[in-house]
Amino acid sequence: MARPHRKYSANELKEIAKKNPSSSEILQSILDEFSHRKSRRARRIKDYVKLLLAESEKSKRVAQASPNSTRRSLFSTDIQPKQKEPDGWFPWPLTNAPATKFGYLGDVFDYKDGLLSYVGYKVGHNGERGQVRREILDCIFYKELPNVCSKEYMEEWGDPHSPNRLMKLANAIAAFARNEKRNRRGDYSKAVQERERDLDYLYRRYYKGYFKFNWPRIKE
Secondary structure (H helix, E strand, O other), X not given: OOOOOOOOOHHHHHHHHHHOOOOHHHHHHHHHHHOOOOOHHHXXXXXXXXXXXXXXXXXHHHHHHOOOOOOOOOOOOEEEOOOOOOOOOOOOOXXXXXXXXXXXXXXXXXXXXXXXXXXXXXXXXXXXXHHHHHHHHHHHHHXXXXXXXXXXXXXXXXXXXXXXXXHHHHHHHHHXXXXXXXXXXXXXXXXXXXXXXHHHHHHHHHHHOOOOOOOOEEEO
């Protein structure tokens, strides 16, 4: 059986699912890919995608029963590119962390101390200045990376100055920001603010300025 999502990591597949919550076809294809994966992280994200698929199917049934209804799905944000995008295009990650009827759905991390921590990227009250953080991010994008964790984890980062490298870097920062927004056991406002500034820097310098990718259109 063909596996169109084989090259994506579990977290990347979760991001794709989150950006396409109303597409039963995409969600089902992601579930099919997770049927080949047995890790704990894969099982957790598979359950999350099942919830999205169930909500999508429910919304379609409601729409079919009431064609004139304007009722919106719980997961109503649909992100799509404005037009056909160049090779390597990916939707820029968001940091909004809304609650749903399933509670706060957090992002999954297998490694407590990953690459960003290893190379000295820190935000918040004990973090680095903005200029230092940007220099670290530039190095991560352009250079060969140290072997921090498992082979599978390192392969997720892709090649230097590639779209995959930028996607992994942006998704990691955005995921940390979303989890910090959900954390009620402390004040992470400064950390979130600095991560969002760093995401804006990566977007302007590399997503838009290096690859010439377009910001995705958000359909309301």
